[in-house]
Amino acid sequence: MPSPFSFARLRARNTTAALLFLLRWLLICGIIGGMAGTASAGFLVALDWVTNWREAHPWALALLPVAGLLIGLAYHYFGTRVVRGNNLILDEIHRPSQRLPLRMVPLVLGGTLVTHLFGGSAGREGTAVQMSAALADQLTRWLGLRPRDRRLLLIAGMSAGFASVFGTPLAGAVFGLEVFLLGSIRYDAVLPSFLAAVLADWVTRAWGVGHTHYPTLGELPLTPALLGGTLLAGALFGLAARAFATLTHGIGKVFSRINYPPLRPVVGGVLVAGLLWLAGPVRFGGLGIPVIIEAFQHPLAPTDWAWKLVLTALTLGCGFKGGEVTPLFFIGAALGSALAVVLPLPVALLAAMGFVGVFAGAANTPLACTLMGLELFGSNAAIYLGLACVVAYLFSGHRGIYASQVVGQAKHLRLSRQQGRQLGELE
Structure with missing residues (x-):
């Protein structure tokens, strides 16, 4: 029978190991948080400037095809390995091979700013995540980290970028844990993800x-009408997320038939510019933050979300740079707002549920999106926000905006044969 002394030594070893792990990753994540938070702060300031300039000069939309050519040439000659963006990061987490090139940072930053400067419909999360992950991965060589630690480093970098660009450290931390493996979470990365997300968000705010x-949503009772409306809305949000992911990847395949890659965003730029002139370049170009805010105030037109879905899918599918998440916020908030005409739910609640629900279905990250809802809209409607995210996640099926996401746990038994495969293989 083991003596009390052996138990004491075992407890001491466990405590020492936990303390060393904490101190080690506190140091590493302090560096990641500093780099990611600073990069996101600079990016957000620059993005505000180009957005304001574009809105003051609507004629710039005519130059969107030229902007597409510049982005296409830059990635064709200097960024063939990093052109896959977030999917490259996910591949490196699943099967580590080569360190992310540092040139990923200026390429995605410049490409995103040029896209927004001339009116492309894109977001910002992809830029922040790619910059943060690429910067974090440079520590692999500097600190001599092992492949196992490199996976944690990349996950922490993704969490830091997401948290700092949206100001949601809890959602950012869980996003990094949840995004690369559909239906599963890697718990050995919990501490690095949370540390990196919190510190990166703090650094961005410190700037x-x-x-x-x-x-902030008001307190709502749990009633059958509200519950039923939430479940129905969540299903519609999931279907919208699936439509966005399917259309974006489909457009990408169509444009891949153009043999010379730099011409793809040129052709796409002509189409996007033409559609934006019809729909409204100020309303549907760029991030669309004013329209998102408007969605909480009164029901929007039932076509607003569809315009943003098509324009963003075309912008990103043809090769322009940026993220998908803020446009997904737009699509979800606008769809939810429009549903207020037919569903017995407050317009602000529907807009908030759509905001996080469509993103949850498209990125397959229901837990991160639920936390984002709490961080952005308060905890009064937590039940409804969580249900909308979970139902949207279920109804989006094994589709998503990240083709390199691997099915860790199928969403239901009929899809169980797809476990272990990447979403890109299932299209």
Whole structure:
């Protein structure tokens, strides 16, 4: 029978190991947080400037095809390995091979700013995540980290980028844990993810860079009408997420038939510019934050979300740079707002549920999106926000915006044969 002394030594070893792990990753994540938070702060300031300039000069939309050519040439000659963006990061987490090139940072930053400067419909999360992950991965060589630690480093980098660009450290931490493996979470990365997300968000705020403020939802009772409306809305949000992912990847395949890659965003730029002139370049170009805010105030037109879905899928599918997440916020908030005409739910609640629900279905990250809803809209409607995210996640099926996401746990038994495969293989 083991003596009390052996138990004491075992407890001491466990405590020492936990303490060393904490101190080690506190140091590493302090560096990641500093780099990611600073990069996101600079990116957000620059993005605000180009957005304001574009809105003051609507004629710039005519130059979108030229902007597409510049982005296409830059990636064709200097960024053939990093052109896959977030999917490259996910591949390196699943099967580590080569360190992410540092040139990923200026390429995605410049490509995103040029896209927004001339009116492309894109987001910002992809840029922040790619910059943060690429910067974090440079520590692999500097600190001599092993492949196992490199996986944690990349996950922490993704969490830091997401948290700092949206000002949501809890959602950012869980996003990094949840995004690369559909239906599963890697718990050995919990501490690095949370540390990196919190510190990166703090650094961004320390630079004096703020984030968009959304309405706080009031307290709502749990009633059959509200519950039923939430479940129905969640299903519609999931279907919208699936449509966005399917259309974006489908457009990408169509444009891949153009043999010379730099011409793809040129052709796409002509189409996007033409559609934006019809739909409204200020309303549907760029991030669309004003329209998202408007969605909480009154029901929007039932076509607003569809315009943004098509324009963003075309912008990203043809080769322009940026993220998908803020446009997904737009699509979800606009769809939810429009549903207020037919569903017995408050317009602000529907907009908030759509905001996080469509993203949850498209990225397959229901837990991160639920936390984002709490961080952005308060905890009064937590039940409804969580249900919308979970139902949207279920109804989006094994589709998503990240083709390199691997099915870790199928969403239901009929899809169980797809476990272990990447979403890109299932299209």
